[in-house]
Amino acid sequence: MYREDLVNTYKNNYNSNDKTGNLKKHITVEFIKKLGKEKSDENFDKLLSLFNQNLAVELKREVVSSIGRQTNMEKIYHFINDNAFNKNYMEVIYQMYRTTLYKSNIDVFDKLREKIEVHYDNEMIYKMRDFYFYKKNRNQKKDSKISNYIYNPTLLKGDSSKTLDRIDNQVVKLIFTSPPYYNARHYSDYFSYKDYLNEMKKVLKQCNRVLEEGRFIIINVSPVITKRPGREFESIRYPIHFDFHKILEETGFSFIDEIIWIKPEATVPNRVGGFLQTKKPLSYKPNCITESLLVYRKNANFLLDENIKRCNHIPFDKNIGIDTNNCWYINPKSDKNHPAVFPEELCEKVLKYYSFPNDIVLDPFAGSGTFGRVAKKMNRIPILCEKNVDYIKLLEAENYDII
Numbered sequence: 001m002y003r004e005d006l007v008n009t010y011k012n013n014y015n016s017n018d019k020t021g022n023l024k025k026h027i028t029v030e031f032i033k034k035l036g037k038e039k040s041d042e043n044f045d046k047l048l049s050l051f052n053q054n055l056a057v058e059l060k061r062e063v064v065s066s067i068g069r070q071t072n073m074e075k076i077y078h079f080i081n082d083n084a085f086n087k088n089y090m091e092v093i094y095q096m097y098r099t100t101l102y103k104s105n106i107d108v109f110d111k112l113r114e115k116i117e118v119h120y121d122n123e124m125i126y127k128m129r130d131f132y133f134y135k136k137n138r139n140q141k142k143d144s145k146i147s148n149y150i151y152n153p154t155l156l157k158g159d160s161s162k163t164l165d166r167i168d169n170q171v172v173k174l175i176f177t178s179p180p181y182y183n184a185r186h187y188s189d190y191f192s193y194k195d196y197l198n199e200m201k202k203v204l205k206q207c208n209r210v211l212e213e214g215r216f217i218i219i220n221v222s223p224v225i226t227k228r229p230g231r232e233f234e235s236i237r238y239p240i241h242f243d244f245h246k247i248l249e250e251t252g253f254s255f256i257d258e259i260i261w262i263k264p265e266a267t268v269p270n271r272v273g274g275f276l277q278t279k280k281p282l283s284y285k286p287n288c289i290t291e292s293l294l295v296y297r298k299n300a301n302f303l304l305d306e307n308i309k310r311c312n313h314i315p316f317d318k319n320i321g322i323d324t325n326n327c328w329y330i331n332p333k334s335d336k337n338h339p340a341v342f343p344e345e346l347c348e349k350v351l352k353y354y355s356f357p358n359d360i361v362l363d364p365f366a367g368s369g370t371f372g373r374v375a376k377k378m379n380r381i382p383i384l385c386e387k388n389v390d391y392i393k394l395l396e397a398e399n400y401d402i403i
Contacts, residue, residue, distance in 0.1 A: 027055070029062050036066025044070050048079065060088075061095045068099035077108055084116055090124070097125055101132045134301030150360050153372060153382050155400035157392050160364040160385035161202035166403050167383065170212045173359035174380075176350045176371055178220040178342065179203075182238055197243055203364050204251040210362065214300035214307040216354045217253055219244055220261070220342070222291040241292045253296035259326045261291045261346065267332050293328075293350070314356045323349065333370075341367060347374035355380055369395045 032050065035043045044067065051063045067079055076099065084096045093116075100113035117125055150171060156163035182196045190196040207217055221244055225237040245255065271285040297304070333343040347370060355361055357379040363371040366384035368391055375382035384400065386392050396402075 027059060029059065032059065032062045032066050036062075036069045039069070039071045041072065041075075044072060044075055051079075051083070057089045057091055061091050064092055064095040064099070068095070068102070073103070073106065073109075076103075077112065081112055084112075085119055090122070093120065094124060094128065097128060101128065104132075130301040131303075138302075150381055150383060152401045153376055153399070154384070155366075155392070155395050155402050156383065156385045157402060158385075158387050160387070161199070161206055163385055164203075164206035164210055164364065167210045169209055171360055172207075172210045172362045172383065173212055173215050174351070174355040174361045175207050175211055175217040175364065176220075176347070176354075176361065177218075177363045177365045178367075179244075179365050181224045182226070182240065193238060197247060200244070201247045201251060204247055204253075207362070207364060208252040208298060211298045212307075213298055214302060214304060215298055216256070217248070217296050217298065218350055218354065219248070219294045219296070220291060220346075221294065222288070241294060244294060248294070248296050252299050254299055255294075256297050257295040257326060259293035259295060259328060261293060262327055262329050263289050263291075263332050265289050295354075311356045314358065316356060320352060323353075342370040342374075344370060344374050347371050348378065351375060351378050351380060366395065367391055369398065372400070373398070 027050075032047070035047055035050075047063055047067050047070070051060060051067070055063070067076060070076060080096045080099060084093060097113065097116050100109045100116065103109040104113055113129075117129065150167070156166060179200055182190060182193055190199065204217075211217060221241045223237055223239050223241065225235050228235040249255070265287055268287050268289050270287060272287050275284045300307075328346070328349060330343050330345050330349075333341050351361065351374065358381065360381045360383060361371075361375050362383045362385075363369075364385045366372060366386040367388075369384055369386075372382035372384045372395070384395060386395060
């Protein structure tokens with residue numbers, strides 16, 4: 001009965017008066033899938049004919065998928081080998097490559113897969129490969145045990161690129177921090193911008209090591225301008241958020257999102273005043289009311305779903321209020337002890353959206369420790385790193401374990 005229905009569907013989707021078998025415009029994904037499920041040389045030939053038609057990309061991709069489900073391995077191999085290196089949309093190529101992955105236990109397909117990888121040198125293809133072989137091999141691998149688990153709020157005194165050595169691999173579930181502003185504060189003085197980025201990269205390498213695979217690091221940054229060395233000299237404005245993208249990628253993280261923290265204009269330095277007076281072109285400098293929260297995920301060869309499944313046993317509040325877009329309107333906070341502190345509301349949102357209760361969370365540039373205080377209040381276990389003696393004194397009074 002199924003074969004009879006399939007034949008009728010096939011006839012309905014083709015113009016029976018056209019001996020070339022040209023498609024009608026209403027050919028559907030469902031029709032192509034039915035051809036794929038019915039495995040026969042006849043259907044294989046029909047699918048090949050469909051592939052050679054001028055189809056929409058999503059239809060052609062489904063044709064490739066249905067060809068891959070057929071049983072004639074020799075014909076499947078020749079189809080991919082003959083077409084994978086021709087001009088096609090990459091979505092179609094990805095589907096061909098996917099077929100070679102799922103037939104990688106056959107030597108000729110394994111070699112064909114490698115040939116496609118070399119030909120395209122494409123990041124999505126590599127990601128597909130890594131995901132596939134991770135799933136295939138994960139039952140053969142066991143995660144290394146954590147020898148020194150953290151049970152209490154912890155303070156690491158000193159340079160975080162070194163003090164994080166005291167933390168074992170993959171114990172941290174979330175990292176949220178605001179790195180020191182380049183030569184814009186008394187506590188962040190570097191020889192050069194290149195030196196600054198190199199120091200940040202050292203810390204990010206450590207962050208990657210201690211963070212669990214697939215979990216998030218969130219960096220709060222904004223462009224910074226250094227003071228002019230004299231009125232006759234020009235200042236330099238540094239696009240720190242752009243440069244952090246590069247060093248985050250180099251240290252093993254993948255970009256996920258950018259959240260924009262928007263502050264009331266009255267709370268930021270006035271840069272537009274001169275232009276408002278003169279109205280002279282070229283002198284316009286807008287007031288900067290935003291900062292970026294760069295959301296990155298530690299590289300992992302599995303979907304985020306797996307991280308979530310690992311936490312299914314942890315109760316969480318299902319009735320929380322949510323932000324539906326990437327613009328967060330939050331007032332900044334001033335503090336007599338620190339010139340650039342996190343607002344508690346900012347920490348609360350990050351912890352709510354990117355961690356579970358009882359998670360170990362890290363701020364490698366703790367400053368006055370707002371993140372740690374909010375984390376404790378929200379039933380997380382904070383690890384704070386700080387090297388400034390004045391800030392360390394403040395944190396030591398808050399009952400942190402020191403390791």
